Amino acid sequence: MKRADYDVIIVGARAAGASLGILLGRQGKKVLLIDKAAFPSDTLSTHHLSHLNYLKQLGVLEEIEKGGLRKITRMRTYIGDSLMEGPRQSYTMAPRRDFLDYTLLKHALEYPQIEVLEKTRVDGLVWDSDRVFGVDVVHNNGERSKIYGELVVGADGMRSRVAEWVQAEKYNDLPALRPVFYGYYEGVHPLEEPATEIFLQDGRIGFLFPMEPGRDCLGLEIHPEEFKDFTRNPQPMFEHYYSQFYRMDIRLKQAKLQGRITGGAGVENFFRTPYGKGWALIGDAAHSKDPSTGLGINDAFLQSFLLAEAIDQYSKGADWKQSMERFQQQRDMQLMPAYQLTLDYIQSVRPWSEKERTFINTIAANPIVWNKLTPHLPELLEHHTKDSPLLWKAVKQEAESLMKGV
Template sequence: MVESFDVIVVGGGPGGSACATFLGKAGKKVLLLEKARFPRDKTCGDAISGKSMRVLRELGLTMEIERNPHAVIRGVIFSSPNGKTVHIPFPQKPDQSAPGYCCRREVFDNIVFQNAKKFADVREKIMVTDVIRENGFVVGVNAKDLDGKKDVEFRAKVVVGADGSQSVMANKLGLLDTPDEHHCTALRIYYQNVRDLTDSIELHFVDSVMPGYFWIFPLENGLANVGIGMITKDMKEHKTNLKQVTFDAIANDPLFKKRFQGAQAVGPVMGWTLPFGSHHRKCFGNGFVLVGDAASLIDPFTGEGIGNAMTSGWIASQVIADGLKQNDVSESFLRQYDEKLWSEIGAELDTSYKLQRVGRFKPLLNFVVGKAAKSPKVRETISSMLGSEQAKKEFTGPLFYLKLMLS
């Protein structure tokens, strides 16, 4: 007999696990299907920013992160193409709590995923292969049981696609459409014994890497997440070999050469894709919604997507719960999800896209980082701007740069 649920969530990453948890808490009968067995790795920079922290607090999971291997993050170090470096502390929280963490996704995702088991029927090693449609509505999924090696089918009133950047759900629904200029390709390598790690994440706009950026994010016990990201369109046009560029920067750039002497790569080089939220993908329809990377929601400036994945999962859970209550899961009802989501994150994505465009100009980056490196007042201004969406917008306007020139 085919099993039936209120909601099926496809994918147990942070977006899917958060969505399934909130729906389960709201009393819905939820099935969470995940193709991997947890804990599993996910290629990422492992930075858990302020927005993720908000959802983590709502889920009651911050203490769980504190109990597991992680690093507390209190600021960001930028460097410009001419090699100048500046340290910007994050604004201190009134309650002195951690502004952010770096936590390996093998650890972080497992915490959010295992917590979902308290509220939803969670099944691992089930790989969804297609959506089932009836009368113009998505009503379930076809899947492969990877352990039992058999085809299975599940039915629900609503299906949530939370299956990441290569989403089978988005693909089968004809929505996997992010153009190359709104899409990033990135790779990550774990290193042990990189020198001079601090409690700040590091974003380096290195000349040889531009228009991409190089990152070093500190983790527990001297481990670091090192990576590079570049807009896919640029990468293709410049025929950039990301792996080559990364190893060249590590071996030759004056900023990194000494710091990586004696450092060892731990594990393989891992690459993956980031669909940016500067492209507004349709993420709802009759009987379905998409969340997280499946909905193309990654910040186009910072490359952060965990916060938007969890936030979209949370908002989707509220709209779906309302729809089930009113017995309406039509496209016109679920449109509210798109509206609420974009009123929450749209302005920020817009600002980040503008910042990404500004960040392509080497002289401007040299100028801002140079000014900030010299002036504590400029560093303070940037620090307070990082904590406020409204203020962050100023970075994208000419007035900010004029004020800098005059400062």
């Protein structure tokens, strides 16, 4: 077998792949990033950065902050006409993916041993017996070539071809549960202080992420039986249901859609076995869940850091299988709680009962009572709302968010 051209070949050069490239660059690894897109390039996303500490560790926070983004300092949850709001312990942002991904990729390419192939399709894997040893690519001019690497990392999204080729096993998986649609709108009447906004009404979920001034990412999860009507006439249907959320009929009066409404029948929920002989998976290729909690980018960064650590340990003489088993265990331990919460939350979303509305209205109507109750909400709600799973999940999540700034 031919000698390896690279220490690591990463298929996919967006947030997961580019962040891994940065970390491996610091280790002195010779890395090739391959992507079918040409950067900068946008992609469907909630854009929400749950924790900015990852950007700081990757060395790109300052550049992202200079991108003209609004700093999101609060969280709001609307349950029908009731509102609960609290400050975050630290601000966050929602950057465009063409800006975020390109910034990460540029930073990775500052390391002289890091290279990128854009407009290049990976069409298969190169095998050495039962071990992956490279990729078969189709270049932009149509020419094919084989590129050899000691490790191939699939960072190529939820429908990962790398995962398909290595037959990575799924576990704890559920099919897509709720159709989801997105739109970028300019001119949405802003809040006085930028906030992540979540709307729960009539069994639908809306979310609003402030991006740069004048631009917001609006998301809407609907009932599965509404999907066909949405696909026939997405913009009018999207705006019809979104306008039913609290005061959004007023806030959307001067708003204009940028581009088009995009989305689909929903997002698959799964973990995949993230490694094997000569290969590994990160990002949505390794773990995917419903986007309503806005954790996708954060999860991608976490996996990049964990995999980079495992690769570094292996390079220093640790056993490959043991290093990767530890990587998988750490990944699952850190991601499984939010995964289960997301699934419970999505599966329990339904129209509110009168009892639940009364309970929420009582708390939300009095900020002083809300602030005093916040530290005690978990135990109070667990005792008083056992017959209302959705109420418990929604308010518990809000309480914990306020206390932890997550």
